[in-house]
Amino acid sequence: MKQYTVAILGATGAVGTQMVQCLEEQNFPVGKLKLLASARSAGKKVAFAGGEVEIEEARPEAFEGCDIVLGAVDDDIARDMLPKAVEAGAVVVDNSHAFRLDPDVPLVVPEINAEDISWHHGIIANPNCATIIGLVPTWPLHKVAGVTRMIVSTYQAASGAGAPGMAELEAQIAAMGRGEAIPEPRAFAAQLVSNLIPQIGGFKEEGYTSEEMKLQNEGRKIMHLPELRVNCTCVRVPVLRSHSESVTLEFERDITLEEAREALAAAPGVKLVDDREAASAHDRYPMPIDTSDQDLIWVGRLRRDISNPNTARGITFWCCGDQIRKGAATNAVQIAKLLTE
Numbered sequence: 202m203k204q205y206t207v208a209i210l211g212a213t214g215a216v217g218t219q220m221v222q223c224l225e226e227q228n229f230p231v232g233k234l235k236l237l238a239s240a241r242s243a244g245k246k247v248a249f250a251g252g253e254v255e256i257e258e259a260r261p262e263a264f265e266g267c268d269i270v271l272g273a274v275d276d277d278i279a280r281d282m283l284p285k286a287v288e289a290g291a292v293v294v295d296n297s298h299a300f301r302l303d304p305d306v307p308l309v310v311p312e313i314n315a316e317d318i319s320w321h322h323g324i325i326a327n328p329n330c331a332t333i334i335g336l337v338p339t340w341p342l343h344k345v346a347g348v349t350r351m352i353v354s355t356y357q358a359a360s361g362a363g364a365p366g367m368a369e370l371e372a373q374i375a376a377m378g379r380g381e382a383i384p385e386p387r388a389f390a391a392q393l394v395s396n397l398i399p400q401i402g403g404f405k406e407e408g409y410t411s412e413e414m415k416l417q418n419e420g421r422k423i424m425h426l427p428e429l430r431v432n433c434t435c436v437r438v439p440v441l442r443s444h445s446e447s448v449t450l451e452f453e454r455d456i457t458l459e460e461a462r463e464a465l466a467a468a469p470g471v472k473l474v475d476d477r478e479a480a481s482a483h484d485r486y487p488m489p490i491d492t493s494d495q496d497l498i499w500v501g502r503l504r505r506d507i508s509n510p511n512t513a514r515g516i517t518f519w520c521c522g523d524q525i526r527k528g529a530a531t532n533a534v535q536i537a538k539l540l541t542e
């Protein structure tokens with residue numbers, strides 16, 4: 202079996218650290234692993250496959266000899282560094298927003314549009330995490346009845362803002378527990394502990410934020426639905442890990458709840474947890490505490506949209522998924538695995 206030289210750019214961050222673990226879990230055929238980060242991290246050691254890999258400073262020369270580069274850095278670094286990896290002959294799977302809407306770059310969720318990988322020109326983009334989590338359960342319902350409109354509210358964990366976001370919430374929780382003043386926020390626009398922040402990203406068109414527009418723009422590209430109508434509100438919540446979403450869908454054809462339930466139960470990447478009679482809340486519906494550190498999108502609270510004048514064409518559900526795993530690292534490693542098949 203062919204072994205691949207794989208590099209992770211941003212290997213010390215929330216997503217990069219998870220990628221190292223996902224490569225092992227998904228039995229990726231790694232011949233050599235290169236871990237790249239800023240000069241600050243050079244020399245640190247990371248456990249991998251029973252040994253240790255030393256972090257190197259990310260420089261263009263580090264991509265020489267790489268077959269696959271997984272990008273886990275911010276947009277500006279991705280835009281600067283990753284084309285150099287392609288020049289060096291590697292195929293890049295990038296987690297940033299930098300290339301997602303480029304018409305030459307496939308934007309892929311393997312459960313939805315794995316076939317788009319075939320037309321890549323060196324870079325394949327991994328979608329926004331809230332977009333992946335909302336679309337994985339929407340897709341099987343779309344295949345039954347044709348989705349035309351999505352109304353979504355997200356409840357996004359602190360770690361969506363990377364390692365600094367997670368550290369900030371932990372520090373605020375600890376200060377609150379000790380009865381001390383809450384440290385000044387840096388990663389977020391306001392104190393997150395004991396609060397909700399209805400802004401993720403900067404304000405864009407018509408008062409929507411950049412994060413909210415990603416669900417529309419990336420969702421249209423992934424599902425090949427250029428006319429899809431999307432209304433999204435993104436909210437940061439004081440949860441450490443795993444995003445949650447309330448999703449209301451409108452369809453062009455009738456769909457029964459039984460058909461929806463059947464489609465979700467059979468869908469790859471989805472776990473249906475929808476039992477109003479269950480004794481424990483953990484078995485009744487998905488919650489982020491239960492979906493952290495695993496790869497499936499859990500779906501529950503499935504019901505008709507009673508506000509839709511044609512109730513046979515409206516469905517509402519709640520879903521939760523680990524945004525560092527399926528929203529980022531797991532999805533990227535799945536794409537990389539498809540490249541090797």
Ligand SMILES: NC(=O)C1=CN([C@@H]2O[C@H](COP(=O)(O)OP(=O)(O)OC[C@H]3O[C@@H](n4cnc5c(N)ncnc54)[C@H](OP(=O)(O)O)[C@@H]3O)[C@@H](O)[C@H]2O)C=CC1
Binds near residue numbers: 214243274364528
């Ligand atoms: N967190 C999440 O839930 C999700 C994140 N993403 C996307 O993934 C990407 C990474 O996010 P995340 O892991 O959260 O971010 P983190 O802030 O946790 O990690 C950032 C990484 O970038 C590295 N880095 C910083 N500066 C440089 C530099 N000059 N050269 C090379 N590497 C550098 C850091 O290295 P060092 O430690 O040395 O500073 C670190 O490894 C972003 O584009 C983000 O939008 C996508 C979906 C979900």
Ligand SMILES: N[C@@H](CC(=O)OP(=O)(O)O)C(=O)O
Binds near residue numbers: 330357360
């Ligand atoms: N912005 C998301 C995570 C993320 O990094 O998204 P993107 O890769 O689209 O910037 C969040 O904070 O929850």
